[in-house]
Amino acid sequence: MSDKILVTYASRAGSTAGVAEAIGKTLAENGASVDVLPMNEVKDISPYQAVVAGSAIRGSKWLPEAMQFIQTHRAELAQKRFAEFTVCITLAMSNSDQYRSAVAKWVAPVREQVKPLSEGLFAGMLDFSKLPFNWDTLMLRLTVALGIFPRGDHRDWNAIHAWAKSLKTIL
Ligand SMILES: Cc1cc2nc3c(=O)[nH]c(=O)nc-3n(C[C@H](O)[C@H](O)[C@H](O)COP(=O)(O)O)c2cc1C
Numbered sequence: 001m002s003d004k005i006l007v008t009y010a011s012r013a014g015s016t017a018g019v020a021e022a023i024g025k026t027l028a029e030n031g032a033s034v035d036v037l038p039m040n041e042v043k044d045i046s047p048y049q050a051v052v053a054g055s056a057i058r059g060s061k062w063l064p065e066a067m068q069f070i071q072t073h074r075a076e077l078a079q080k081r082f083a084e085f086t087v088c089i090t091l092a093m094s095n096s097d098q099y100r101s102a103v104a105k106w107v108a109p110v111r112e113q114v115k116p117l118s119e120g121l122f123a124g125m126l127d128f129s130k131l132p133f134n135w136d137t138l139m140l141r142l143t144v145a146l147g148i149f150p151r152g153d154h155r156d157w158n159a160i161h162a163w164a165k166s167l168k169t170i171l
Helices: 015-029 064-078 096-106 108-113 135-145 157-170
Strands: 004-010 033-038 048-058 081-088 118-123
Touching (some): 004 015, 015 033, 015 081, 015 157, 048 064, 081 096, 081 157, 096 108, 096 118, 118 157
Parallel strands (some): 004 048, 048 081, 081 118
């Protein structure tokens, strides 16, 4: 097996893809050989010695394709260096610190299948121009109108960079 790292992600509106790209870039700058790929393009994880997997949150859960990825590869992931990250809008709320443990609980179904060496929890982005108009996004617009969730791009590139850098010694 090579010393390659796979950074793989599930994203619907692109913000988690951006986080994955940033993590991959930081890992590469620190000397690693890295592939950054959407989960639906990953069929074989055998070439990688470490995997960093991340998903956007919808309805307090990882996206179904991300859970499927973990389920499909769980035996192999358990034999590798594994870290995971989550992107959601709850962590962009002004009082988000009090919700960090709740957000961490949303990731419990992942941890139950493969124990990560590290976990990143990041604020994401709400851009309605990138989302379809349907019942779910209407409800989301309501939470924004009520001042619960903020709209806009709240990705904290310093926090993402710092977490990715910390993976160097872990993976
Ligand atoms: C239909 C829908 C449901 C969502 N549900 C949640 C949620 O339950 N909790 C949360 O914190 N964020 C929720 N979000 C916000 C997303 O997690 C956030 O916008 C994230 O950055 C999206 O990632 P993506 O751009 O990679 O798809 C939801 C977004 C959408 C569109």
